[in-house]
Amino acid sequence: MKKILLALSIFLLTGCYENSGYITKSCSKEENYDGLSSKTSYVFTFREDNISEMTVTYDYHADVNTISSIRSSLESQNMFVDVNYNVLINDENNYKIQYNIDMNNKDYWDKFDVVSSRTELVQRLKQNGFKCE
Secondary structure, eight states: OHHHHHHHHHHHHTTOSTTTTOEEEEEEEEEEETTEEEEEEEEEEEETTEEEEEEEEEEEEOOHHHHHHHHHHHHHHHHHSOOEEEEEEEETTEEEEEEEEOTTOTHHHHHHTOOSBHHHHHHHHHHTTOEEO
8 A cells, every 4th residue: 555655646746647747827807897897817727838728718797788789799709710619608697708719829819919928928917907826
């Protein structure tokens, strides 16, 4: 039993497990204006300052008419950019959508204001009022 625990400890300490060396970070920003509450979140996985995976989530809470306008706007934008997304909440006062960013496709970078460098992205987001963990 001690040999198994020792082998498992060595295995974990040497980083011989899935996603070895990858770190996940998140940055978010909440805003409230005239009955509209919104939260934007960037969650990204990186290694050696190179981002490998990223999701961007927009979460809106407002009256029916405002949510309807936001939904229509985002849906029309999604038709012109071939991006993978999931609508997580879609009711009369709440709309939450999550985009999965293909870091190999630079066409997404402009739309979501992202870069491949973790350091540069965090710096850019903080300048725009985001808090990063």
